[in-house]
Amino acid sequence: MMGIREYMGKCGFTRAHLGLSGGIDSALVAYLAVRAVGKENVVAMSMPSRFSSQGSKDDAKELAEILGCRYEVLPIEGVFTAFLSTLGGVFEGRPFDIAEENLQARVRGSLLMGFSNKWNSMLLTTGNKSELAMGYCTLYGDMNGALGPIGDLFKTEVFALCRRINERGALVIPPAIIEKPPSAELRANQKDEDSLPPYELLDEILKLYLFNNLCAEEIAERGFDRELAGSIIKMVARAEFKRRQAPPVLKVSPRAFGMGRRMPIARAVYEG
Secondary structure (H helix, E strand, O other): OHHHHHHHHHOOOOEEEEEOOOOHHHHHHHHHHHHHHOHHHEEEEEOOOOOOOHHHHHHHHHHHHHHOOEEEEOOOHHHHHHHHHHHHHHHOOOOOOHHHHHHHHHHHHHHHHHHHHHHOEEEEOOOOHHHHHHOOOOOOOOOOOOEEOOOOOOHHHHHHHHHHHHHHOOOOOOHHHHHOOOOOOOOOOOOHHHOOOOHHHHHHHHHHHHOOOOOHHHHHHOOOOHHHHHHHHHHHHHOHHHHOOOOOEOOOOOOOOOOOOOOOHHHHHHOO
16 A cells, blocks of 8 residues: 555656456455545446456446445447457458457556546556466556556465455455456456466466576476476566566565566576
């Protein structure tokens, strides 16, 4: 909260906003923003698509009501459809894939930046450290923003912090947000584990690599699968180009991205 408040103040901002998806990451950022600068200075924006579940839309609205901040709903279906129509010729004959998924994120990113310009409001990015490490984020989409408040928290730490927030006082973050499987909701029935290892496993391997500088063989000696460790290390290295364009994060761990961390790319990509 101090980091958000101080960074906004030094940059000349009194208002903040974010995309509120109904997921746990944006829920935590919304909570921190309201605590940092006051509910009257925070706007939460829901931008549902054809793939957004009713549960996520309901959860986002409920959280905004609990926090007491302004809540706006900006459906992106019309803009997304227009993008698909414009790209129809060059996409012809190709199946729906990550290109269409990322278009949705970039539509949302453009809307959020438009609001930022119009109202002189700082856009807070909602990505966590696990996503930044693996490149599970979209340039010029959900990576848009001026500050990443939880960019140095692994996904498992995001869950733990949300549970702790609820334990310390009145129920703030709806249990449904904490309990449902994480999903970007950019295609039908999508789950994070379709693309990533389970976060409990992923985060442990990431900590050994990012904090302890262990290679795949050394991680395997700690009881983890050698092939999985190697593939995670390669994904971390290959996502460096995204992190170079990411907003600054608030450092809360021994080593944060953008704080002197440089990927050993050659070793990571070509190792074993």
